[in-house]
Amino acid sequence: MTTEDYLNTLNAAQLRAVMHSPDIPLQILAGPGSGKTKVLTCRIAHLISKHSISPQSICAVTFTNKAANEMRERLTKLIGIEQTNQIKLGTFHAICSMFLRKYAKLVGLDSNFTICDADESKNIIKKLLKTYRDELEAHNIVLAEATVISRISKAKAKGVTSDGLRRREKKGISRGEGRTADGSLIEQSFASIIDDVVAEIHVDYAAILRRNNSLDFDDLVLFGKQLFAEHPTVSRWCRHILVDEFQDTNTTQYELMRHIAATSRCVTIVGDPDQSIYGWRSAEVENLARMKRDLPNTQQLFLEQNYRSTASIISCSLAIVSQDKSRTPKTLHTTHPTGPTPVLRSLPYEQNESAFLASEIKRLVAYSGGMLSWGDFVILLRYNSLSRSIESALQKEGIPNRVLNGHKFFERLEVKDILAYLQLLDNPLYVPAFMRAINVPSRGIGEKSVSELLATAQRLGLSPIEVVEKIFDNTIPDIKPAVKRKLTSFVPHIRRSRTSMQKRTRPSDLIRDLLQLLNYEGYLMKTQPDWESRWDNVQELINFASQVEMGTPMLFDSDQPEDDPSEGEEWNSLAEFDQDQLEDDGIVEAQRPRQAKGKEKQTEERYERHILVSASADCSAIRDTPLRLFLQASMLSTGTEVQGNENDTEKVTISTCHAAKGLEWPIVMIPAVEKGTFPSARAEDVHEERRLLYVACTRAKALLYLTHSTARMMSGEVRPKELSEFVITALQNSQTVFTDQIPCLSASDREVLAQVLNRSSPSDAEVARKIAEYNRTTTNPWDGSAVPSSTPWFSSTYNKSAVSSSVEGSCNFLTARAASSVLQDSLKAPTTATTLFSTRGRVLNVPSNTALLQLPTAGAETASKQRKLKQSSLQQTHLHANLSSHRVPVTVYSDPKPDVVSETPQSSVCATPSTGALSAIPVVPVNAAKGKRRLGMGRTTVGYPNKKFKAPLGGGGQ
DNA sequence: GGGCCATTTAAAAGA
DNA sequence: TAAATGGCCC
Numbered sequence: 001m002t003t004e005d006y007l008n009t010l011n012a013a014q015l016r017a018v019m020h021s022p023d024i025p026l027q028i029l030a031g032p033g034s035g036k037t038k039v040l041t042c043r044i045a046h047l048i049s050k051h052s053i054s055p056q057s058i059c060a061v062t063f064t065n066k067a068a069n070e071m072r073e074r075l076t077k078l079i080g081i082e083q084t085n086q087i088k089l090g091t092f093h094a095i096c097s098m099f100l101r102k103y104a105k106l107v108g109l110d111s112n113f114t115i116c117d118a119d120e121s122k123n124i125i126k127k128l129l130k131t132y133r134d135e136l137e138a139h140n141i142v143l144a145e146a147t148v149i150s151r152i153s154k155a156k157a158k159g160v161t162s163d164g165l166r167r168r169e170k171k172g173i174s175r176g177e178g179r180t181a182d183g184s185l186i187e188q189s190f191a192s193i194i195d196d197v198v199a200e201i202h203v204d205y206a207a208i209l210r211r212n213n214s215l216d217f218d219d220l221v222l223f224g225k226q227l228f229a230e231h232p233t234v235s236r237w238c239r240h241i242l243v244d245e246f247q248d249t250n251t252t253q254y255e256l257m258r259h260i261a262a263t264s265r266c267v268t269i270v271g272d273p274d275q276s277i278y279g280w281r282s283a284e285v286e287n288l289a290r291m292k293r294d295l296p297n298t299q300q301l302f303l304e305q306n307y308r309s310t311a312s313i314i315s316c317s318l319a320i321v322s323q324d325k326s327r328t329p330k331t332l333h334t335t336h337p338t339g340p341t342p343v344l345r346s347l348p349y350e351q352n353e354s355a356f357l358a359s360e361i362k363r364l365v366a367y368s369g370g371m372l373s374w375g376d377f378v379i380l381l382r383y384n385s386l387s388r389s390i391e392s393a394l395q396k397e398g399i400p401n402r403v404l405n406g407h408k409f410f411e412r413l414e415v416k417d418i419l420a421y422l423q424l425l426d427n428p429l430y431v432p433a434f435m436r437a438i439n440v441p442s443r444g445i446g447e448k449s450v451s452e453l454l455a456t457a458q459r460l461g462l463s464p465i466e467v468v469e470k471i472f473d474n475t476i477p478d479i480k481p482a483v484k485r486k487l488t489s490f491v492p493h494i495r496r497s498r499t500s501m502q503k504r505t506r507p508s509d510l511i512r513d514l515l516q517l518l519n520y521e522g523y524l525m526k527t528q529p530d531w532e533s534r535w536d537n538v539q540e541l542i543n544f545a546s547q548v549e550m551g552t553p554m555l556f557d558s559d560q561p562e563d564d565p566s567e568g569e570e571w572n573s574l575a576e577f578d579q580d581q582l583e584d585d586g587i588v589e590a591q592r593p594r595q596a597k598g599k600e601k602q603t604e605e606r607y608e609r610h611i612l613v614s615a616s617a618d619c620s621a622i623r624d625t626p627l628r629l630f631l632q633a634s635m636l637s638t639g640t641e642v643q644g645n646e647n648d649t650e651k652v653t654i655s656t657c658h659a660a661k662g663l664e665w666p667i668v669m670i671p672a673v674e675k676g677t678f679p680s681a682r683a684e685d686v687h688e689e690r691r692l693l694y695v696a697c698t699r700a701k702a703l704l705y706l707t708h709s710t711a712r713m714m715s716g717e718v719r720p721k722e723l724s725e726f727v728i729t730a731l732q733n734s735q736t737v738f739t740d741q742i743p744c745l746s747a748s749d750r751e752v753l754a755q756v757l758n759r760s761s762p763s764d765a766e767v768a769r770k771i772a773e774y775n776r777t778t779t780n781p782w783d784g785s786a787v788p789s790s791t792p793w794f795s796s797t798y799n800k801s802a803v804s805s806s807v808e809g810s811c812n813f814l815t816a817r818a819a820s821s822v823l824q825d826s827l828k829a830p831t832t833a834t835t836l837f838s839t840r841g842r843v844l845n846v847p848s849n850t851a852l853l854q855l856p857t858a859g860a861e862t863a864s865k866q867r868k869l870k871q872s873s874l875q876q877t878h879l880h881a882n883l884s885s886h887r888v889p890v891t892v893y894s895d896p897k898p899d900v901v902s903e904t905p906q907s908s909v910c911a912t913p914s915t916g917a918l919s920a921i922p923v924v925p926v927n928a929a930k931g932k933r934r935l936g937m938g939r940t941t942v943g944y945p946n947k948k949f950k951a952p953l954g955g956g957g958q
Numbered sequence: 959g960g961g962c963c964a965t966t967t968a969a970a971a972g973a
Numbered sequence: 974t975a976a977a978t979g980g981c982c983c
Contacts, residue, residue, distance in 0.1 A: 064973075093973055118973085144968095217973050280971065383970045388974095408972095446959045481959095636973070658971045680970060692971090713974075714969075959983105966978075 006042055006078060010035075017301045018043045022051050022240055025267045025298040027288060031332045032317075032698035033308025033664065036270045037067075040242060041074040043268060044087065047240055048079060055079075055086035057239035059260055062091055063248055065637055067662060071244075088238075092253050093217060094636050096224025100215070101624070101632075103234055107227050109213070112427045112628060115635035116209060116216040119411060120432040124208055125149055128201045139193055151198045152205065156218035157250035157282030159225070162206035213429040221252050228259035235260045245662075246271030246291075250282040258294065267295065273328060274321050277658060277692045279685050306332045308664055310339025310756055313700050316737040319730040321694035324687050339752045340743035341736065342697075342704035344727060350672075353709045354393030357669050360705065360742060361652060362397055364667065366774030367745035369762030371753060374400055376666040378653040380696045382677045387654050390671065394652060404655035410634055414524060414534040415541050419634060421514055425494070425501050426627055428463040438468070441523035443486045452479045465494065493517040507630040508545035511538075548633045549626060657696040666757050668700035671707045678724040690726050702756045703743060 010018060017028045017039045030036035044060060047053045062068045068090050075084040088095060097115065104111035116124075126145050136143050209216060215223060228235045241261045243249065246269035249257070261267050269291065276285045284290075292298045306314055314332050321327070347353040357379060365372050379390055387403060394401045409415060417440045423433035431454065438453075439445045445453075456479060457464040470476040471484050472491040478484045497514055505513075515521065515538065524531035524538075653665065670693070672678070679689030697704055708723050730737055743749055747764070754761040762770075 091973065220973085278971075281973095385969065385974095442960090444959070448959080656971065682970070961981105961983085963981085964979090966976105968976085969974095 006045065010039070010042065011305055013301060013303050013305065014039050014042075017303065018046050020268075020299070020301070022047055022053065022266050025265070025291070025295040026269070027246070027291065027298060027300045028268065028270045028303060029300060029330065030270055030272055030303040031306060031330065032272070032275065032695070033306040034303035034332075035305075035307055036244075036303060037071060037074065039303065040244060040268075040270055041071055041078055044075060044242065045078045048083060053239045055083040056088070057237050058087050059095070059238050059241040060087055060089040060244070061095060061241065061257070062089075062244045064662070065091060065094075067244060068094070091636070092224075092256065093220045096220045096227075096256070097632060097636065099227060099234065100220065100223055101628075103227055103231070106231055106234075107223050108210075109215070109223065110427075112213065114212070114214045114423050114427045114430040114433070115220065115632065116212070116214045116432070117411070117635060118217070119416075121205070121209075121216045122149060123432065124205055125152070125201060128204050128208075132197050132201070136193075136197065141193060143194060143197065148198055148201055152202045153218050154282050155202060156222050157252055159222070159252045159255060161222065162203045211429065212431050213427050214432075218252075221256055225252055225256040225259060228256060228262070232259075232262055236263055239264050240266040240268065242268040242270075244270050245275075246287065247273050247276040247285050248278045248283045249287050251284055251287075254284070254287045254290065265295065267291070267298075274330060274691055275661065275695050277661065277688055277695055279688045280683075302330065304331055304333055306334045306336075308701050309334060309698065310336050310702060310752065312338050312341050312737075313697065313702075313704050315734075316342045316704065316730070317694055317697040319734055319737045320690060320697060320726050323726065323729050323733075324690060326687070336756050337752050339756065340703060340749055341739040341741075342700075342706065343740065343742055344673075344731075344738035345705070345707045345740055345742075346723065347707060347709050348711065350389045350709045350712045351393070353671055353707050354389040355396075356707065357390065357671060357705070358393040358397040358399060360669075361394075361399055361667075363742075363774065364703070364745065366770045367767070368750060368753065369767030369770050371750065371757075371759055371762055372666060373650065374652045375649040376757075377669065378655060378660065378663075378665040378667070378699065379669045379671065380655055380657045380660050380699065381670075382657060382672060382680060382692075384656055386672050386677075390654060394654075399652055400650060401652040401654055404653055404659055409537065409540070410637065412534070412537055414520075414528075414537050417520070418511055418514065418538060418541060419631070421494075421497065421518075422507070422510065422627060422631060424465060425498055426625070426631055428465045431464060434464045438464075438490065441489075441518055441520070442527075443489055445483060445486055449479065449481050449483050452481070453483070469494075501625070501627055504626055506545070506549050507627050508542050508549060510627065511542050511545060544634070545630050548630045657692050660699050661695055664699050664701055666701045666753070667703040667705075668696065669705040669707070670696050671709075672712070672721075673706045673708050673724045673727055674712070674721040675724055676721065678726055693724070693726050702753050706738070 007015065007018065014035060017026070020026050020043075028036065028039060030039070040060070044058060047058060048055055060071060062071060072084055072089055075087065075089075090098075100107070100109060100113070101111045104113065122145065125148050129143065129145050129148055132143070209219065238260050241257060241264075243257055248271075257267070269288075271288065273285050273288065276283060279285070309317075311334050314334050318332060345353075345356060347356055361374075361377050364377075365374070379387075381387055381390070384403075391401065391403070410419070417436065420433040420436035420440070423430050424437050427433070435450055438450060453464055453467055456462075456476075457467045460467065460476070462470070467476070468483075468487055469491055471478055472487045474484075493514070496517065497510060500510055500513060520538065521531075521535055524534050528534050655663075657670075673693070678693050679686050683689045697706075706727060708727075709721055712719060712721050727738070745753075750761055750767070753759070
C-alpha cells in the first residue's frame with residue numbers, strides 16, 4: 001500500500017493532521033478509538049515521502065513497548081522494513097538507553113551500565129532506610145519504603161538530581177530541633193524530618209547506583225535529558241520528533257523531548273487529556289499548555305470521530321467523563337448504531353458478582369451463535385488483587401482465561417538468577433547481581449559472608465568478583481568465615497562464561513552453558529515445588545535470547561554516526577581521536593565550563609564533536625556486545641509480551657484498567673464499580689479516577705458491563721460496599737445510559753454486533769443450536785452449588801481458588817467451606833495417593849482425601865490468638881455439621897496423633913494445635929484426573945508458602 | 959546458615 | 974487473606 005492509498009482512508013480531521021506542515025508544532029488531541037496510531041504512522045510516512053525527511057532523522061516516542069511494536073508493524077506495512085528500522089522508534093527509556101550507551105562518558109557513565117530494576121532499587125532503599133529506623137522511631141515517625149521510593153521517583157520525574165539535594169544535606173541542623181512547643185508546628189517539623197531523611201536516602205541511593213555503574217528506570221530518562229541538554233550536538237540528527245500519549249509525559253520527559261527537538265523545533269504530539277491516568281507517577285497534563293508556551297506557534301487539531309464503539313457505549317462513557325467540570329470540553333461522534341445499552345448490575349457478594357460475569361460470558365458466547373468467543377472478552381479491574389474471585393469463577397465455569405501483565409516474566413526468581421550471572425559478566429561492579437549469583441545455587445555463602453566480601457572489595461578498591469577470584473587464587477587471604485572452598489563451584493564457572501562472552505558467544509548459548517555448569521535444573525527441583533514451570537521459564541528466556549540475536553530491530557545501526565551524511569568524513573577522521581588521551585586530559589569526564597555559552601559557537605561545536613566521536617565511535621564493538629544487547633532488551637521489556645502465545649487469543653482476558661489503555665475488546669466487563677474502588681480509597685485525584693473509568697469503558701466495541709457487589713471481602717473481613725458515585729451521577733443526569741437488563745441478543749442485537757465487529761452474522765439455525773446446547777449443559781451457577789446449606793459458611797460457591805492453588809503444588813490453609821467441598825469431591829473420585837508432609841521434623845503419611853486444619857494453641861494469651869481460636873472452633877463446628885449432613889465420616893485427630901492418619905481408610909479431618917502446626921491440605925484427586933500437575937510426593941512446604949506460586953508464563957490454566 | 963513457626967502488617971497503577 | 978518479618982532452634 002502506498003502512502004497515497006493510505007491517505008484515502010483518512011477522514012478530514014485525520015487528513016489535516018497528517019498533512020500539517022512539519023515546521024509548525026502540532027498537538028493532535030485524539031479521543032479514544034479515533035485512529036491516532038493510524039494518523040501518527042501516516043504522518044511519519046508523509047514526512048518521509050513528501051517532505052524528504054530521512055527516516056533516521058525522525059524520532060518517534062511511545063510509552064510502552066507494545067505501542068512501539070504496533071507502530072513499527074504499521075510503518076513496515078506503509079514504508080517497508082528498511083526505512084522503518086532507520087527510524088528512532090521506541091519508548092522513552094529505550095531511546096535514552098541506546099544514546100546513553102553510545103555517549104556514556106559524556107555524562108560520567110560507562111557504557112556497560114546495568115539497568116537496575118524496581119526490585120533491586122527497592123532492596124537498596126530498604127537497606128538505607130534501616131539505618132534511619134531508630135532515629136525515625138525516636139520521633140514517632142513511620143516511613144514506609146514504598147513512600148521513599150515513590151518520593152525519590154517523583155523527584156526524578158521533576159528533574160531533581162541528587163546533586164541538587166546534597167547541598168541541603170549540609171545544613172547541619174540536627175533534625176527535629178526547629179520545633180517549638182506550639183502543637184501546629186509539630187506536624188510541620190515531622191514533614192521536614194521526613195523530607196530530610198528522604199533527601200539523604202536519595203543522595204546515598206544515587207551514590208550506590210553510580211558505584212555499581214547502574215541506572216534505574218528514572219535515571220535513564222534523567223541522564224538522557226542531561227546528555228541532550230549538555231551536548232546539543234548529540235541531537236543534531238533529529239529533524240522531527242513525534243510523541244504518543246503526550247498527556248502521560250512527566251516534566252523530565254517533556255524536557256528531554258524539548259532537548260531532542262532543540263535544533264529542529266519540529267514536534268508532533270498526540271494526546272488526550274481525558275485519558276490522563278498516570279498523574280500518580282508524575283505525569284503532567286500541564287505539559288500540553290507548557291508546550292504551547294514554549295513553542296508559541298503550536299497548533300491544535302481534534303480527532304473526535306470514534307471508530308470503535310457503539311453509540312450507547314460512547315454516550316455512557318461521555319456521561320462519566322463529562323462530570324468533570326474543569327475539563328476542556330471535547331466530544332466523540334460515531335457512525336456506529338446505538339447497540340445494546342450498557343449493563344449495570346448490583347450483586348450481593350463478590351462471588352455472586354464473579355459468577356454472574358462468568359455465566360454471562362458463557363451465555364453471550366452461546367446466544368451470539370458462535371459470533372463471540374472467549375478471546376472477545378476482557379474483565380477490567382481497578383487493581384490486580386480483585387482478580388482472585390474472578391479467576392476462580394471463570395475456572396469453575398471452565399472458561400479459559402489469562403491475566404494480562406499479571407506477573408512479570410523478568411521479575412521471576414529463576415529468570416533473575418540467570419540474568420544475575422550475565423549482568424555480573426557484563427558489569428562486574430553491579431553488586432545486586434553479585435549478591436544473587438554468589439549463593440545460587442546455594443553454596444553456603446550467606447548474608448554474613450557476602451557483606452564481609454563486599455567490605456573487603458571496598459577496602460581493596462576491587463569489584464566483589466575480583467575479590468572472590470583472588471581469594472580463590474590465593475592472591476589475597478580468605479575472609480573470616482572461610483569461603484575459598486565454596487568458591488570452586490563459582491569462580492571456574494564465571495571464568496569459563498567470561499571467556500565465552502569475550503568471544504562474543506550468543507547469549508542463548510551462554511545461558512545454556514551456564515545452566516549446565518550450575519546444574520540449575522537440579523537446583524530448581526530441589527528447592528522449588530513448582531520447578532517444572534520455573535524451568536519452562538528458563539527455557540523461555542533462552543527463546544527470548546534467540547529472538548534478540550536474530551535481530552529484533554534495534555534503534556539504530558550502531559556504527560554510523562548520526563548526522564548529515566555530507567559531514568561524514570569529518571566525523572570519521574575525528575574518530576581517530578584517542579580515547580585514552582581525552583580521558584587523561586580530563587575532557588571526557590569533565591563537564592563543559594558554562595562560560596562558553598553564547599559565544600565561540602563554532603569552537604564549541606568542534607569541541608562537542610571531538611568528545612562525541614571519541615566517546616562513541618571507537619568503542620562500538622565493545623559497546624554493543626551481543627550479551628549487552630540481550631540484557632538491555634531484557635531489562636526494558638516488561639510484561640509477558642515475550643511469548644506471543646497463540647492460544648491467548650482464545651482466552652478471556654483479565655487486566656487492570658491501566659494496562660488496558662490503548663487496547664480494545666468487543667465486550668468489556670468492569671467489576672467492583674464501588675466507592676473505595678472507583679475512585680480508589682487511596683487515590684489523591686478523584687478526577688483521574690473518573691478518567692480511568694472512562695478509559696475502561698471506552699475499550700468496549702459492542703457490549704459493556706459494570707457490576708457492583710454490596711459486600712466484599714477486604715483486608716480479611718467482609719465490608720459493605722456502595723455503588724460508585726461516578727455511576728450514580730451519570731444515572732442522575734440520564735437514567736438511560738445504563739440498564740439492569742442483560743442484552744437478550746435478539747436477531748437485531750446480533751446484527752449490530754456483526755456490524756460493529758465487522759463479522760458475519762450467524763444463521764438463526766446455528767444460534768438456536770448453540771442456545772439449545774447451552775441450556776442442556778448449563779445450570780444456574782449459584783443454585784447448583786455443590787454445597788447446599790443454610791449456614792452462612794456454605795451459602796456461596798466454594799472457594800475453588802484455594803483448591804486449585806493446592807493442586808498447583810503449594811499447600812494452603814483452607815477455609816472450612818473449601819475443605820468440605822474438597823472432601824466431597826475427593827469422595828466422588830477416591831484415590832489412594834498419599835502425600836508426605838513434614839512438621840517439626842516428623843514426616844507424616846497422609847491420605848490425599850484428608851483435610852488438615854490449623855488450630856491455634858489453647859492458651860490464647862493475645863487478642864489475635866483468641867480471635868483465631870474462636871474462628872477455628874466455629875469452622876470446625878461447621879465443617880463437622882456439613883460433612884455429617886452429607887454422611888461423610890469424620891475423624892478428628894489432635895496433635896501427636898496425625899501419624900496415625902495413614903491407616904485411616906476414609907476421609908478425615910485433622911485438627912491440631914498450632915504447636916504441632918499442621919497447615920496443609922492435599923487435594924490431588926480434584927484435578928489429577930485431568931492429567932495436570934499433581935502435588936509432589938517429595939518435600940512439601942508446610943505453613944504459608946513464602947514464595948509466590950503463580951501460573952506459569954503463558955497460562956497453563958487448569 | 960537455613961528451616962520453621964508465630965506474629966505483624968498491608969492491601970494501586972508501570973517502564 | 975496472605976505475604977513479610979523476626980525470633981528460635983538445629
